[in-house]
Amino acid sequence: MNRTYWASLSAVAAALVFATVATVAGATGDDSPAAPRTPVATSADAGFARDMSVHHQQAVEMSFIVRDRTQDEEVRRLAYDIANTQANQRGMLLGWLDLWKLSKSQPDQLPMAWMGMGTEPGADGALMPGMATNTELDQLRKADGKQAEILYLQLMTEHHKGGIHMAQGCAEKCATKVERDLAQGMVDSQRSEIDLMADMLTARGAKPRT
Numbered sequence: 001m002n003r004t005y006w007a008s009l010s011a012v013a014a015a016l017v018f019a020t021v022a023t024v025a026g027a028t029g030d031d032s033p034a035a036p037r038t039p040v041a042t043s044a045d046a047g048f049a050r051d052m053s054v055h056h057q058q059a060v061e062m063s064f065i066v067r068d069r070t071q072d073e074e075v076r077r078l079a080y081d082i083a084n085t086q087a088n089q090r091g092m093l094l095g096w097l098d099l100w101k102l103s104k105s106q107p108d109q110l111p112m113a114w115m116g117m118g119t120e121p122g123a124d125g126a127l128m129p130g131m132a133t134n135t136e137l138d139q140l141r142k143a144d145g146k147q148a149e150i151l152y153l154q155l156m157t158e159h160h161k162g163g164i165h166m167a168q169g170c171a172e173k174c175a176t177k178v179e180r181d182l183a184q185g186m187v188d189s190q191r192s193e194i195d196l197m198a199d200m201l202t203a204r205g206a207k208p209r210t
Helices: 003-026 044-069 073-099 134-142 145-173 177-203
Strands: none
Touching: 044 073, 044 134, 044 145, 044 177, 073 145, 073 177, 134 145, 145 177
């Protein structure tokens, strides 16, 4: 291996280290002197990190399910993109909770309580608005081909709507700038994916549920 290769490898490694340090530094608090250095357990920052990591996990699960239920490359590509993006974001959220030395769950606090609207989990496993029920997940696992594609697109559209609502809450309430930026990025990207999924549903003779 020549010197050019090793120089390039070193540059990539340095860039990754810089990005990691910047993310960790940004997650310790806002730039304002009045802001706390690290979020507390009941903060919007911690609540969003916990709730969105759960929300994202279901999106990843649904995306892996549909990739096994259809051979349609367009749907499989979208599912891969959603699974990859949301798994990475989930890792960041859980990493921040570790950095802040906070629990990844808060049993005595309802989902979305940090938004001022604590939500009682649904009877069929839907923990937060937009999340699929256990029954709907079972239907997706049993569906095939076009039926699976339509159900996935409909469920993921609702899932994104719930995620956008929560991410907007963090963009407004979270004290940590890097987390607010991530939340706003979720809002923008998931709105774009909702538009894409509406077109994909139309192409399959279907439409979103709402």
